[in-house]
Amino acid sequence: MASARWGNADALGKTQGKAAANGFKAHVGTDVDTALDEEISVTFANIYDSRAGSEALPDNPGDVFVDSAYRGNHFRDAGCAKDGIPWIVATGMWGRDEKETLSKPHEWNQPIHRLRGRIEKKFGKWKRCYGFSRMLWRGLAKAAVQVRLTAIAYNLKRTMNILAAAVFW
Incomplete structure (x- = not known):
């Protein structure tokens, strides 16, 4: 049985209501049960999510829960080609x-939003605790x-918390 995955993109360098700046997006394939990152793809911010998000899909992903930015034939076809079932908001x-x-x-x-809330917290933690609100270096590779x-x-950190909870119970 394949576990469900969640893909997401978080733009760095672009904000609403302000002029666009050079930035990057992180497309992350996450296991819904453990919230551990499995696949990562980084692109420039001006590339559509539906075109670049398929790179963050693991092999045989099972159910893939994504937000509406990934709507489109390109992502849906890539998910189906890897034997995944895309659930798009x-x-x-x-x-x-x-x-x-x-x-x-x-x-x-309704079923998509329940899982989406768990994974969106990860990006908040990345920004709040790990300094991910801005890039330290220039260039896509960096x-x-x-x-x-x-x-x-x-x-x-997440693995330590999972193991500690397993030992405690």
Whole structure:
């Protein structure tokens, strides 16, 4: 049985309402059960998530839960090619009956949002505790090193917490 995965991108260097700056995105494939990072891809911030996110998919990923930025045929086809089942957040729908139309995305997104909240906390921890709110070096290769070092530090700390909980119980 394959465990579920979550892919996400966090843009560094771009903020809403301000002029765009050079930045990078980290696409992270995470195990939902343990919240450990398994696959990482780093791209420039101006590349669409749906094009670059498939690089963070492990082999045989099982269910893949992603947010609406990964909507598109490119990511869906890449997920299906690796025997994954993509679950993409639905953002808007058209229909004649408003009540029925609004209930469809709510029903579809409910299982996705439960898992999404667990994984989004990881990016907050990366920024708050590991200094991931800005890049230390310039260049894609050096940004990828920083992202991977941050993921290693997070995985080590998370593994210690998982093992401590297992021993305690």
